Amino acid sequence: MQTAESFRSELREWLSQAPRPEGLHDYGPTPLDTEMVAARAWHAQLAAAGYACLRWPVEHGGRGASVAEQAIFAEETAYADVPRQLNIVGPDLVGPVLMRYGRPDQQERYLPRIVSGEDMWCQLFSEPDAGSDLAGVRTRARRTDSGWAVDGQKVWTSGGASAEFGILLARTGGPGHGGLSAFVVPMRAAGVEVRPVVQIDGESKFNEVYLTDVRLDDDALIGDEGQGWAVAMMTLGNERLSLGANAVGMFRALGDMAAAAGERGRLGAAQQASLTDLWVRTWILRTTWERAIAEGAEPGDASFSVLKVMASETYRDIGNAGVEMLGLDALVSEDHEPLVQRMLVGHAQTLLGGTSEIQRNILAERLLGLPREPQLTR
Template identity: 70%
Template sequence: MSTDLAFRSEIREWLVQAPRPAGLHDYGPTPTPDDVQAGRAWQRQLADAGYACLHWPRDRGGRQATVAEQAAFAEECALAGVPRQFHLVGPDLAGPVLMAYGSADQRDTLLEPIRTGEHLWCQLFSEPGAGSDLASVRTRAVPTDDGWVVDGQKVWTSGAADAQYGLLLARTGGPGHGGLSAFVVPMNLDGITVRPLVQMNGESKFNEVFLDGVLLSPEALIGVEGQGWAVATATLGRERLSLGSNAVGMLKALEEITAAARSRGRLGDHLKAGVTDAWLGVWLLRSTWERAVAEGTEPGGPAFSVLKVISTTTYQAIGDLGMEALGLDGLTSELDEPLVDRMLVAHAQTILGGTSEIQRNILGERILGLPREPKP
């Protein structure tokens, strides 16, 4: 892998000596409410050491890191068992969007608190009737003499219960892409109600968000009216950058599965074959990721759609293998049993971050040249 070995060595050395805030663990792209305090303290340490928001320009506190350097950092954090950043949305989605489309005041006011971990952001995109098809967003922002009035509902909003700001996609015009605009939403405004959604594994990373007559100032608009689709497409894909680092966790999971099965006398030929297939899948994922990173492929490119499909199917296969290894113990184990938790979380993998169906459409249309998906 064409990664600067000196940079990787620097990261590894820092991670060895960096103190861990109490309760810190690798919680993935989104902290639970219980993880927020430790995650925020960890982001502050990353910022002080120059490892926060690596891809940001230097004049905004980043390192203008290459895709390969960002990937190396993600992998080394996974190996060390720590998150690569406080949360996905602020550094990877909202920050770059504000730099590309935001006003000077928005950039000067909002970027630095993202980098230091002071502000947690959420992404107010998906709705009950508009998840994969964001062009169908119905939340509406109506212009007034004093700004905008927003009414609507969002769902699957990661981190909304603890967020200070939201990146909102709302309809300001007619149907379709051209009628959408993007806004900065302070999450403490009157009219905003956040309801946590309890997941199968007992966590509440996702939320419903209701916006009832929420008043936004004129300065809340990002870019110009009608530019929301450009803003939305600019935010998608970056979470897939860390897919290769997921291979670290998957390999650890296969070790846990093998140990659990052996201790229960369940490591038979069928399970051995399944673990072998999954092991090959993990290395296929990692090799494909390394190739995409080495070629400098941007995280929103089609290569990362391939990675997303491989990652989710492999993750789900590993979840099923864990339950096979546990046998009847899997039916009576508590939710904090790692193999049970992994199986429960695996069910969401083909949906979050862009469904597998959408990824296959992207590959079929952009790579294979197949006809576009018919529009209803």
């Protein structure tokens, strides 16, 4: 039986020899449109070597890997400065959902093309008035003679312009969790309009998606009607397996920051103390992540909410330290571009994948047994 460390050695050897498509770099969870050719070529190599969709069962094209091996894979690809897959949504989020809630025909149709990288998926959950509060989703799917008709608006959709399919959370019943259902949406269907959202760093990884009388067949429904909340919770829980890879990026950012501050003559005693504090916090994050993996924690466990808060707020504070250390002029300089990008997106980390406030609510209720917060009526 292969051990975690033998898997790490095997993976490092493969990563050191695998040819890199032109322009490939570690673009994070989702490639830009301009990175798609290299991203698909890289994912095809991962699939051919058996590294795509590692945790999936063998019968669905995966390797049946453990949580520890998946975490090692995320960490080692970060060290190698390559993406761990085409994008996060298909392999890490949609695949496990379809295996648990999807019908056999859905699994047969969609899963092989996620493994191969032929189809990229996006997540159609957040809305302008329902980001962290997914129970407030207003996009509505109504029954028709031949299936469903969907109307609504989604926002912060990563990769929406490049994706072939989206996993949609829509309201099919009354208010609250029980009125939600999940669907497969072809992103080229009539009535689907994708508009890029330009970020502060100049990229457009996010999109607004408008759904106007989008017609879906009956077989677009994932699971049962009213089961959307369970689908959403499983989806969000699986986003957090890459926290060890985040620590790799943080160590790299701290090294880049120290070098840039030294070049500018701004690495005094106070700055060194700040960097040391952030370095220690990053090591604590990585060690806590390793302990959670060793103890067999699953992605939906509350321990991953602890890690999510730690990772998000450390990343944010690294960005803030960079601005204080290098000055605002660094944000408009073409020098140290990767470092500047990290500084600009630091605050976004406390929102992505569930806000820090939401994670603290989870910890208060599930670990400390505190009562739920009062819910405002709409």
